[in-house]
Amino acid sequence: MNCNTQLQIGNNLFLHQNVLLAPLAGITDFPFRQTVRMCGGELTFTEMISANGLVYENQKTLAMLLPVKEEYPIGVQIFGSDPEIMSEAAVICQEYGATIIDINMGCPQKKVVKTGAGAALMLTPRVASKIVEEIAKKVSIPVSCKIRLGWDTKDINGALFAKMLEQAGASMVTVHGRTRSQMFSGRANWPLIKTVKENLSIPVIANGDVKTLEDAIKCLEESNADGVMIGRAAIGSPWIIGQVADGLHKGIHKAPDMSLILDIIDFHLEMIEQYYTKDVAPKICRKHLAWYTKGMRNSASFRNHLFTAKTMEEIRSLAKDYFQMVIKQ
Ligand SMILES: Cc1cc2nc3c(=O)[nH]c(=O)nc-3n(C[C@H](O)[C@H](O)[C@H](O)COP(=O)(O)O)c2cc1C
Numbered sequence: 274m275n276c277n278t279q280l281q282i283g284n285n286l287f288l289h290q291n292v293l294l295a296p297l298a299g300i301t302d303f304p305f306r307q308t309v310r311m312c313g314g315e316l317t318f319t320e321m322i323s324a325n326g327l328v329y330e331n332q333k334t335l336a337m338l339l340p341v342k343e344e345y346p347i348g349v350q351i352f353g354s355d356p357e358i359m360s361e362a363a364v365i366c367q368e369y370g371a372t373i374i375d376i377n378m379g380c381p382q383k384k385v386v387k388t389g390a391g392a393a394l395m396l397t398p399r400v401a402s403k404i405v406e407e408i409a410k411k412v413s414i415p416v417s418c419k420i421r422l423g424w425d426t427k428d429i430n431g432a433l434f435a436k437m438l439e440q441a442g443a444s445m446v447t448v449h450g451r452t453r454s455q456m457f458s459g460r461a462n463w464p465l466i467k468t469v470k471e472n473l474s475i476p477v478i479a480n481g482d483v484k485t486l487e488d489a490i491k492c493l494e495e496s497n498a499d500g501v502m503i504g505r506a507a508i509g510s511p512w513i514i515g516q517v518a519d520g521l522h523k524g525i526h527k528a529p530d531m532s533l534i535l536d537i538i539d540f541h542l543e544m545i546e547q548y549y550t551k552d553v554a555p556k557i558c559r560k561h562l563a564w565y566t567k568g569m570r571n572s573a574s575f576r577n578h579l580f581t582a583k584t585m586e587e588i589r590s591l592a593k594d595y596f597q598m599v600i601k602q
Pocket residue numbers: 295296297298299300319320321350377378379380419449480481482483502503504505506
């Protein structure tokens with residue numbers, strides 16, 4: 274296993290931890306990222322942001338960058354397929370305070386790949402390299418890329434593809450250990466990530482199916498990667514990033530107890546309430562509370578009630594009653 278738990282990205286960015294929060298559309302918004310940080314996480318990523326939206330000044334898209342100046346370190350992930358637009362978008366992200374520009378080269382969704390973006394870039398390595406080259410020319414912060422192993426099992430080009438990205442100026446590559454055609458099915462292939470790692474001198478981060486400290490250790494052993502990125506396991510458990518990092522770095526493996534979990538949830542709801550408008554905040558809170566309570570006692574009935582609650586006051590009151598019941602039992 275690669276025992277170096279610190280991470281240097283580019284010339285000037287030094288991280289204490291090699292456990293990263295994955296970009297997750299609809300989930301890794303500012304309140305979620307702050308919650309992950311509050312629980313000891315370090316590098317987080319925004320969800321994917323449209324380069325076109327940024328360059329053509331779509332106000333909703335630009336708003337996604339507003340909180341970035343309050344965050345450090347923060348990777349802003351952009352998607353697109355036009356090197357010119359992508360580099361203009363990267364400049365905007367840097368101006369808004371990004372620490373890293375991450376390029377989405379792994380999104381499998383049809384509506385994204387049909388525009389030549391996301392995982393489709395793995396089919397057009399020259400375009401992908403050009404995107405990295407143009408961005409690296411225009412920004413002074415590190416550029417990273419998030420890729421998959423390849424397009425499908427007949428085309429596992431991750432190692433060569435990543436080498437091209439390194440040569441084009443990428444400072445880090447994250448590899449989701451699946452192909453595009455696998456979408457999210459099957460198991461992530463950690464040993465295959467090793468073929469990418471062997472080919473590069475920049476940090477390689479392994480991603481896919483890391484849910485526990487044991488997974489992280491096994492994934493690092495099998496991939497020899499410099500770090501791991503955790504996505505779905507952080508949904509409803511934002512403490513997992515800090516927890517796995519503590520396990521790897523300090524040998525401490527401690528899951529939060531119920532009272533700490535309640536403090537974390539409280540913090541998260543508070544952040545959501547501050548960040549979103551009165552109309553939107555309840556929707557986001559309901560979604561996260563449903564994830565937080567998954568597997569808890571009587572949670573199905575709590576969630577049924579929750580989804581009828583319209584205001585933050587109602588949601589808080591329902592949550593308070595429910596958690597009191599859980600603590601008592
Ligand atoms: C709901 C959801 C949203 C996602 N959004 C993004 C995204 O915006 N950008 C990206 O690069 N990957 C995205 N991914 C992929 C994850 O970052 C990650 O690569 C994948 O889930 C595998 O890691 P995991 O097993 O730790 O979840 C998303 C995945 C999920 C489940």
